[in-house]
Amino acid sequence: MKRTELPTQLQALLRHIPYVTIATVSSGGLPWSTPMVGHFDSKMNLYWVTTKISQHSRNIAGNSHIFVTVFDTSAPLGTGLGVYLQMQAQELQSSAAIIQACKLSGMNFTENLQDHPDFLGDCPRRMYRAIPERIWYNGNADYDGHTVDVRLELTK
Numbered sequence: 001m002k003r004t005e006l007p008t009q010l011q012a013l014l015r016h017i018p019y020v021t022i023a024t025v026s027s028g029g030l031p032w033s034t035p036m037v038g039h040f041d042s043k044m045n046l047y048w049v050t051t052k053i054s055q056h057s058r059n060i061a062g063n064s065h066i067f068v069t070v071f072d073t074s075a076p077l078g079t080g081l082g083v084y085l086q087m088q089a090q091e092l093q094s095s096a097a098i099i100q101a102c103k104l105s106g107m108n109f110t111e112n113l114q115d116h117p118d119f120l121g122d123c124p125r126r127m128y129r130a131i132p133e134r135i136w137y138n139g140n141a142d143y144d145g146h147t148v149d150v151r152l153e154l155t156k
Contacts, residue, residue: 001135001154003042006083010137013072013081014040020048022089022130023067024059032059038068039105046087046130047105049119057126060089066130082138084151087130095120098127 003011020038025031034056038048046068050057060066066089071082092098098119101107119127136151 001044001132003040003044006044006154007137009081010083013083014070017070017072019070020046021069021071022048022056023069024056025063025065026055026059027062032056038070039107041104041106044085044132044135045104046085046132047101047107047127049107049125049127051124052091052126053124057091057128060091060128064088064090068130080138084136084138085130085132086134087132089128089130092119092127092129097129101127101129 003014006014018037018039019035021033021035022038023031023033032055034050034054036048036050038046040046066087068085068087069082070085072080075081092101119125135154137154139150139152140147141150142148
């Protein structure tokens with residue numbers, strides 16, 4: 001799904017909220033949730049930078065399935081919008097892939113990435129990309145006369 005195919009209010013959410021929460025699972029099956037700064041490209045691929053020794057990075061190395069949430073926590077109670085994404089994550093392992101990711105996502109970490117060793121070799125930081133498999137957003141539904149929070153799936 002292209003970012004421009006999202007409802008207008010969800011496009012605005014992704015433009016204005018830089019934070020994502022990435023949920024991973026350890027090799028022992030334990031959940032781990034991490035708030036990060038993330039950047040989406042036009043195809044809803046998510047990019048972020050983190051250390052290779054962080055728990056979520058180790059979890060992704062063993063299990064590439066992640067779940068990402070973007071939510072407007074500044075909205076008045078009961079009015080916040082959220083986007084929920086089931087994704088496949090991977091560490092980017094070449095300069096070409098990192099440069100392309102920066103171009104696609106609008107991230108700008110260095111003046112000249114070709115001459116910068118960041119995210120490779122001995123550098124402790126890594127760049128990741130996650131590709132969406134399914135996308136939902138929050139909404140309301142009636143359940144026996146009560147308004148309840150539900151997830152509405154966006155289809156490709």
